[in-house]
Amino acid sequence: MIELGIICDIKEGKAKVAIGEMVTDFLSVFQSLANSYAVSFSPLRIGEQVLVIPVRGDLNSGVILRGIYQEKHKAKNTDTNTFNIDFEDGTHLEYNSKNSTLKLDVVKDINIACVAKQVNNNNDILNTQNATINANTITLNAPSISLKGNTQIAGAISTSGEGGASGTFSIKGNLNLIGNLQVSGNISDSKGDLTHHTHSCTCGATAVSR
DSSP states (O other), X not given: OOEEEEEEEEETXXXXXXXXXXXXXXXXXXXXXXXXXOBOOOOOOTTOEEEEEXXXXXXXXXXXXXOOOBTTBOOSOXXXXXXXXXXXXXXXXXXXXXXXXXXXXXXXXXXXXXXXXXXXXXXXXXXXXXXXXXXXXXXXXOSOOOOOSOOOOOSOOOOOSXXXXXXXXXXXXXXXXXXXXXXXXXXXXXXXXXXXXXXXXXXXXXXXXX
């Protein structure tokens, strides 16, 4: 006869079940997958309500079928279009098939290890306090790139192409230029204007800058 009981002891993926005053031996537990394709494991908890299915009429040779709701372990969302999992630390996974939306609310970190990742979507928005990207090379392909805020670059800068909108570009430090410098405005240094600068030649004449 199939019996309803409570897990009272756990050992190496097996569990003992209290059925009234009786306690079973350590029994195997049904898991979602256990074959060459994939093996899954959901940790057991003492106090979990389960069914014990006897084999040849013997409960001590039976298997445990879990997943029965209890008063303190009920689904928070029973919407007919929503699959959801709530973990004991507060992490929440939810998928709504009506809206086709996936929600993942993780209490701490998400670690993803893979050879390559490709994401195809219409829009991305990342909200975070700090972000660090470590890579050998980074390539951004876009018709235009906007950086809003102060930008610090430690290292060399190489550019190709021409054009651009108006604005101010300030460098704190030295500028080494290999090539020609062409400007459409005035040039000045700490001593004054160089564009309309005049100076006396050795012959006594006055020369005006071009």
